[in-house]
Amino acid sequence: MHDYPPPGALPVATVSDAMERFGVADGIGPLWPGATFSGPAFTVWTRPGDNKGLHAAFETIRRGEILVVNGGGDTTRALIGELVVQKAKALEIGGIVLDGAARDLAELPELGIPVFARAVTPAGPWKTGPYRTGVTVAVGGVPVSPGDWVLGDHDGVAVVPRADIGEVIDTAHRLIAGEAERRAANQRLVPRD
Numbered sequence: 001m002h003d004y005p006p007p008g009a010l011p012v013a014t015v016s017d018a019m020e021r022f023g024v025a026d027g028i029g030p031l032w033p034g035a036t037f038s039g040p041a042f043t044v045w046t047r048p049g050d051n052k053g054l055h056a057a058f059e060t061i062r063r064g065e066i067l068v069v070n071g072g073g074d075t076t077r078a079l080i081g082e083l084v085v086q087k088a089k090a091l092e093i094g095g096i097v098l099d100g101a102a103r104d105l106a107e108l109p110e111l112g113i114p115v116f117a118r119a120v121t122p123a124g125p126w127k128t129g130p131y132r133t134g135v136t137v138a139v140g141g142v143p144v145s146p147g148d149w150v151l152g153d154h155d156g157v158a159v160v161p162r163a164d165i166g167e168v169i170d171t172a173h174r175l176i177a178g179e180a181e182r183r184a185a186n187q188r189l190v191p192r193d
């Protein structure tokens with residue numbers, strides 16, 4: 001498997017900056033404070049509001065992979081809840097990103113699987129399909145292919161094309177060094193009367 005940085009190693013904002021400030025999934029954020037993830041994408045496209053494809057994904061997804069789901073941006077039905085997240089935990093996947101909604105918010109922090117979504121709703125999912133797994137999908141307007149690097153933190157989710165991972169990491173480290181200089185310069189500022 002490719003070397004993917006561990007969760008929280010690089011800020012999502014900086015990784016996006018390293019891609020000319022692109023690559024951010026619009027409108028998708030963490031469902032509990034402190035949730036961070038990083039790893040290779042395992043992709044699912046599903047009919048909006050239907051989670052049959054997610055259960056299919058759990059038949060083959062591997063430890064550390066991030067389940068990335070295009071649910072059509074639908075916010076009227078939760079694609080997952082506590083029971084699905086329990087499954088994710090047992091399989092030790094790295095996180096879940098939904099261009100769609102989730103439910104059972106109260107139980108999610110203690111399960112510890114990072115869940116990022118567009119919305120929360122108590123309405124449950126349909127379970128009939130159709131769906132596709134392992135195809136290029138869009139989340140928050142950004143394309144994601146299997147094996148792309150996806151990462152999330154308090155600010156949101158970024159997607160790095162697999163072929164660009166090394167270069168983006170190098171650029172992000174350079175940007176972090178530049179930010180340290182700006183921070184030091186800010187600390188030298190003094191008020192003027």
Ligand SMILES: O=C([O-])CC(=O)C(=O)O
Nearest residue numbers: 080081082083084124125
């Ligand atoms: O019933 C469902 O499929 C979604 C849900 O609430 C859970 O996973 O706990």
Ligand SMILES: [Mg+2]
Nearest residue numbers: 081082083104
């Ligand atoms: Mg439930």
